[in-house]
Amino acid sequence: MGRAGLTSAKVIAAAVRLADEDPGPLTLKQVAARLGVREPSLYQHVAGLEGLRRGVARHAKRELAAVLTAAAVGRAGDEAVGAMAQALRTWAHAHPGQYRAAERAPAAGDGDDERASAQAVAVVAQVLAGYGLAGDHLVDAVRFLRAALHGFIRLEASGGFGMSRPAGASFEQLVAAATHALRHWPGATP
Amino acid sequence: MGRAGLTSAKVIAAAVRLADEDPGPLTLKQVAARLGVREPSLYQHVAGLEGLRRGVARHAKRELAAVLTAAAVGRAGDEAVGAMAQALRTWAHAHPGQYRAAERAPAAGDGDDERASAQAVAVVAQVLAGYGLAGDHLVDAVRFLRAALHGFIRLEASGGFGMSRPAGASFEQLVAAATHALRHWPGATP
DNA sequence: GCATCTATCCTAACATACTTAGTTTCTAGA
DNA sequence: TCTAGAAACTAAGTATGTTAGGATAGATGC
Numbered sequence: 001m002g003r004a005g006l007t008s009a010k011v012i013a014a015a016v017r018l019a020d021e022d023p024g025p026l027t028l029k030q031v032a033a034r035l036g037v038r039e040p041s042l043y044q045h046v047a048g049l050e051g052l053r054r055g056v057a058r059h060a061k062r063e064l065a066a067v068l069t070a071a072a073v074g075r076a077g078d079e080a081v082g083a084m085a086q087a088l089r090t091w092a093h094a095h096p097g098q099y100r101a102a103e104r105a106p107a108a109g110d111g112d113d114e115r116a117s118a119q120a121v122a123v124v125a126q127v128l129a130g131y132g133l134a135g136d137h138l139v140d141a142v143r144f145l146r147a148a149l150h151g152f153i154r155l156e157a158s159g160g161f162g163m164s165r166p167a168g169a170s171f172e173q174l175v176a177a178a179t180h181a182l183r184h185w186p187g188a189t190p
Numbered sequence: 191m192g193r194a195g196l197t198s199a200k201v202i203a204a205a206v207r208l209a210d211e212d213p214g215p216l217t218l219k220q221v222a223a224r225l226g227v228r229e230p231s232l233y234q235h236v237a238g239l240e241g242l243r244r245g246v247a248r249h250a251k252r253e254l255a256a257v258l259t260a261a262a263v264g265r266a267g268d269e270a271v272g273a274m275a276q277a278l279r280t281w282a283h284a285h286p287g288q289y290r291a292a293e294r295a296p297a298a299g300d301g302d303d304e305r306a307s308a309q310a311v312a313v314v315a316q317v318l319a320g321y322g323l324a325g326d327h328l329v330d331a332v333r334f335l336r337a338a339l340h341g342f343i344r345l346e347a348s349g350g351f352g353m354s355r356p357a358g359a360s361f362e363q364l365v366a367a368a369t370h371a372l373r374h375w376p377g378a379t380p
Numbered sequence: 381g382c383a384t385c386t387a388t389c390c391t392a393a394c395a396t397a398c399t400t401a402g403t404t405t406c407t408a409g410a
Numbered sequence: 411t412c413t414a415g416a417a418a419c420t421a422a423g424t425a426t427g428t429t430a431g432g433a434t435a436g437a438t439g440c
Contacts (some may be wrong), residue, residue: 003388003435029426039427041389043371049427105349140354145343146350149340150353152333159295160336162367165329174337177371184370186363193417194404219397229398231418270407 004037008106009044011035012055015166019056019097026053026106050079054107060098061106068123078179080127084148087177091097092153099153121146132189158181194227198235201225202245209246209287214256226328244297250288251296251306258313269325269368275339275365278369282343289343311336321372322379331375338368 004179017030022030028049032039046052057065059109092099101121106113121142128141152174156167182188213222218239222229236242261277262270282289292310296303306350311332318331342348342364346357372378 006388027426028428029328040391040429044388045426049342089395103350104347107278129246140360143345143351143357143360144338144364144367146336146352147341147345148338149341150345151337151339154293155333155337155340160293161333165326166331169326170330170333173376174334177334177375180374181367181371185367217397218399228419230420233399234417237395238429 004041006035006037006041006045008055011042011045012052012059015052016059016098019101020095021097023096026056028051028052051103053101054110054113056098057101057104057106058110058113058116060095061092061113061120063095063098064088064091064102064125065116065120068120072123073129076127076130078183080130081145081179081182082175084127085125085171085178088149089153089171094159096157101149128143130183131185133182133185133187134170135187137187141182144181145178148174193374194240195229196225196231196235197320198245201232201235202242202249205242205246206249206288210285210342211287214284216246216353218242218290220355221364241293243294244300244303246288246301247291247296248303248306250285250292251303251310252280253285253288254281254292255306255313257309260271260311262317266317266320268373270320271335271369271372272365274317275361275368276341279343286347289301308325318372321375323372323375323377324376327375327377334371335368 006180011031015026015032018034019026019031026049028042029041032042032051033041034079035105042052047053067087068084071083097155106117124145125138128138128145131141133141152171161170163169204224207218208220208224209216216239218229218232221230221242221327225232231244236245257277258274261273265273296307312333315328315332318335321331323331325343325353341360348363351357351360
């Protein structure tokens with residue numbers, strides 16, 4: 001029997017694809033099956049289920065940071081916030097498993113994970129600094145924007161909205177309200 | 191051996207307490223142990239793990255609706271929104287397991303669950319109607335407020351905020367921004 | 381080209397949790 | 411008191427995660 005030629009990256013990549021396709025919980029069994037391998041083989045490349053989840057979370061956060069960065073580059077102010085918001089929601093829809101994985105707090109001591117987490121926040125902070133915000137006001141504004149976007153996406157994903165009105169329309173209104181709030185945030189330059 | 195005298199309500203109550211005390215996933219084993227009973231005994235009162243989760247979710251949503259209602263009664267406008275927001279966050283801190291359980295979409299066909307879910311939303315809608323909102327504008331506003339509050343609480347609970355600044359201060363600022371946005375919402379009475 | 385060695389992947393077995401089947405036993409009501 | 415039914419149990423089956431230890435493909439050194 002030929003070897004499968006696994007690596008840590010391949011195992012995690014398979015898990016990432018699986019997580020995005022299958023709404024259920026991630027299992028080693030499924031990952032092994034997709035790679036044409038038995039479950040114990042995965043332990044050579046990943047520290048069990050917990051390690052696999054960590055790997056998926058790390059990957060997801062890196063991608064999330066990249067998506068936000070790409071949306072913000074070359075834009076500023078309301079336009080940048082709007083582009084980031086739309087990009088985030090679109091990405092969350094396309095990659096539900098990764099989006100959920102990215103919620104995990106970074107594993108203590110995992111520098112890569114912490115860095116990826118920090119970068120996603122940093123992009124948002126950089127954009128909001130363009131409103132003239134700094135210090136505590138900036139922190140509050142970042143938290144506000146993250147909360148609004150994250151909360152909307154979560155509620156939408158978990159079926160928390162009835163079907164009375166398209167979620168996209170409500171999201172646009174939310175972004176409009178958020179940018180308005182940021183322009184009038186304490187400490188913002190008028 | 192004397193009987194434990196279980197009922198569906200007692201089983202779910204034990205599960206609720208357990209969920210709020212233990213951050214890990216809810217297990218039948220723990221619930222059975224707490225009730226001094228073997229796991230199969232629970233099946234007389236609850237439809238397996240899934241049924242237990244449903245029961246916890248139903249209970250949590252009822253309590254959530256009650257908490258929001260209590261906060262809003264006798265108040266209106268910004269004051270009502272602020273009271274609901276504070277009550278929600280306080281309740282979420284005190285009952286993390288129930289808060290997470292309340293996120294579940296109501297089980298299709300479970301009238302009780304659907305009713306409890308709807309009532310929590312209805313209280314918010316009623317308060318926001320006090321801003322003169324109706325129709326799609328009202329739907330958008332409710333979704334905005336729910337998203338902001340829920341997102342903040344989730345990010346806070348999952349350690350998404352660094353420790354640079356107390357979350358409570360950011361939350362007050364979020365509530366201030368949200369009430370401002372509601373006062374200026376499209377269709378709001380000035 | 382051949383021997384050796386190492387990492388990869390495997391089988392086997394165990395641990396934990398959920399679930400079902402079938403039995404015992406307690407309790408309530410005739 | 412006796413009986414019917416429900417409540418709880420034991421035993422067994424299923425699914426997943428995990429560990430132990432062995433076989434082997436493929437690389438490495440001569």
